[in-house]
Amino acid sequence: AILASIDAALHSAERPLVGRHVIVTSGPTREPIDPARFLSNRSSGKQGHAIAAAAARAGAQVTLVSGPVEIADPPGVTVRHVETALEMLAAVEAALPADIFIGAAAVADWRIEPAPDKIKKQPGGAPPTLVLRENPDILALVARRESERPALVVGFAAETRDVIANAQEKLARKGCDLIVANDVSAASGVFGGDANEVRLVGADGVESWPRLDKSEVAARLVARLAERLGATAEPVR
Amino acid sequence: AILASIDAALHSAERPLVGRHVIVTSGPTREPIDPARFLSNRSSGKQGHAIAAAAARAGAQVTLVSGPVEIADPPGVTVRHVETALEMLAAVEAALPADIFIGAAAVADWRIEPAPDKIKKQPGGAPPTLVLRENPDILALVARRESERPALVVGFAAETRDVIANAQEKLARKGCDLIVANDVSAASGVFGGDANEVRLVGADGVESWPRLDKSEVAARLVARLAERLGATAEPVR
Numbered sequence: 001a002i003l004a005s006i007d008a009a010l011h012s013a014e015r016p017l018v019g020r021h022v023i024v025t026s027g028p029t030r031e032p033i034d035p036a037r038f039l040s041n042r043s044s045g046k047q048g049h050a051i052a053a054a055a056a057r058a059g060a061q062v063t064l065v066s067g068p069v070e071i072a073d074p075p076g077v078t079v080r081h082v083e084t085a086l087e088m089l090a091a092v093e094a095a096l097p098a099d100i101f102i103g104a105a106a107v108a109d110w111r112i113e114p115a116p117d118k119i120k121k122q123p124g125g126a127p128p129t130l131v132l133r134e135n136p137d138i139l140a141l142v143a144r145r146e147s148e149r150p151a152l153v154v155g156f157a158a159e160t161r162d163v164i165a166n167a168q169e170k171l172a173r174k175g176c177d178l179i180v181a182n183d184v185s186a187a188s189g190v191f192g193g194d195a196n197e198v199r200l201v202g203a204d205g206v207e208s209w210p211r212l213d214k215s216e217v218a219a220r221l222v223a224r225l226a227e228r229l230g231a232t233a234e235p236v237r
Numbered sequence: 238a239i240l241a242s243i244d245a246a247l248h249s250a251e252r253p254l255v256g257r258h259v260i261v262t263s264g265p266t267r268e269p270i271d272p273a274r275f276l277s278n279r280s281s282g283k284q285g286h287a288i289a290a291a292a293a294r295a296g297a298q299v300t301l302v303s304g305p306v307e308i309a310d311p312p313g314v315t316v317r318h319v320e321t322a323l324e325m326l327a328a329v330e331a332a333l334p335a336d337i338f339i340g341a342a343a344v345a346d347w348r349i350e351p352a353p354d355k356i357k358k359q360p361g362g363a364p365p366t367l368v369l370r371e372n373p374d375i376l377a378l379v380a381r382r383e384s385e386r387p388a389l390v391v392g393f394a395a396e397t398r399d400v401i402a403n404a405q406e407k408l409a410r411k412g413c414d415l416i417v418a419n420d421v422s423a424a425s426g427v428f429g430g431d432a433n434e435v436r437l438v439g440a441d442g443v444e445s446w447p448r449l450d451k452s453e454v455a456a457r458l459v460a461r462l463a464e465r466l467g468a469t470a471e472p473v474r
Binding site: 033036037040041042043070106109110117118120121127128129130132133134158160161166184 | 270272273274275276277278279280307343345346347354355357358364365366367368369370371395396397398403421
């Protein structure tokens with residue numbers, strides 16, 4: 001019994017998320033304009049997929065809801081492939097309840113009422129105007145749920161300027177527990193690259209990490225979340 | 238000398254584009270909205286890349302101008318990687334003169350004056366309106382050149398309805414020699430798929446091919462173009 005306790009303690013130190021369910025969103029969303037065209041963004045999914053893999057290594061049951069990416073599904077993770085923000089929201093809601101939600105996807109803020117047929121260019125005519133409709137805010141909807149609100153809700157803020165101020169405003173407005181903020185200006189090389197330089201912005205302050213490989217950012221983030229979660233409620237499942 | 242002539246004849250039957258320069262465009266273009274977001278389309282580049290590979294196998298010197306695709310550069314082909322329609326046009330013009338131009342890329346009809354910083358969603362505010370500007374029509378610009386107009390200019394028409402009528406109108410309006418028309422409605426599975434069902438629309442009529450692997454469409458198209466070119470001018474280089 002003593003040996004079993006020691007073993008369980010060691011086990012839980014290495015795999016602190018055993019028994020926990022973690023939902024991670026990753027990649028861009030793709031919003032159709034017509035059957036051929038779409039609006040999207042440069043998110044590669046590398047950071048979100050690395051977080052899903054790190055959470056699985058930490059013992060969690062992981063549901064990864066991924067937009068269209070060129071990278072492989074991480075091992076040991078349940079992957080739901082989606083295209084649009086509306087599909088991503090539905091997949092996240094279907095995956096609840098969870099202990100931790102990490103919204104690493106670059107969800108399109110707007111969608112376009114898609115045309116049923118390919119829009120034809122009218123020779124000599126004016127270009128069409130695309131009227132955008134606001135997409136649901138998946139992070140805020142998860143963070144502000146009255147039922148099945150995960151104990152930890154983590155968002156990402158991809159900024160090109162005023163990184164910390166924008167992240168603090170986002171933290172308050174969306175009602176989440178932590179924002180992972182990074183600079184995605186073209187000069188940073190973060191979009192599509194293998195490294196990331198992030199700041200963890202919480203109600204209790206800002207923690208700045210050096211430039212790290214995205215897999216190392218993922219491992220550190222999962223360790224931090226496991227610490228925070230350790231003091232909180234029982235697993236949801 | 239007799240054997241050399243026989244060898245040359247056999248050689249030219251198998252490699253009918255020896256000494257010819259062929260420019261192929263392939264893939265989508267990606268038009269930036271801001272540093273993160275872009276407008277694009279579902280073209281995989283599979284058909285254009287297959288045509289470039291087939292032209293190289295037929296002995297041509299091939300320049301492939303490719304938008305962002307997930308597939309590998311074909312062997313034996315000079316590849317110019319571009320992102321936007323304006324970059325594609327510049328790369329095509331830099332590659333001229335050519336005996337054949339094949340515009341298989343799905344060039345974005347419109348671009349957006351990109352914002353220098355990431356567009357911020359204004360909480361409670363109206364979504365932004367994207368005002369589109371018409372992109373240059375690469376196919377028409379090549380087909381209507383006064384100097385260095387390739388002997389054969391071939392366009393593609395990706396249609397979701399009225400495939401032949403739209404292709405005939407496109408042939409006349411753009412001034413090209415041949416349109417390869419296909420149905421890219423969602424039901425066709427052409428976008429991203431490995432098969433294609435095309436019609437060759439020329440001033441002299443319409444030829445319909447059965448559903449074929451994209452590599453077979455490419456080989457047949459290159460053979461047809463070599464036949465047409467055989468009767469025309471000397472190689473440009």
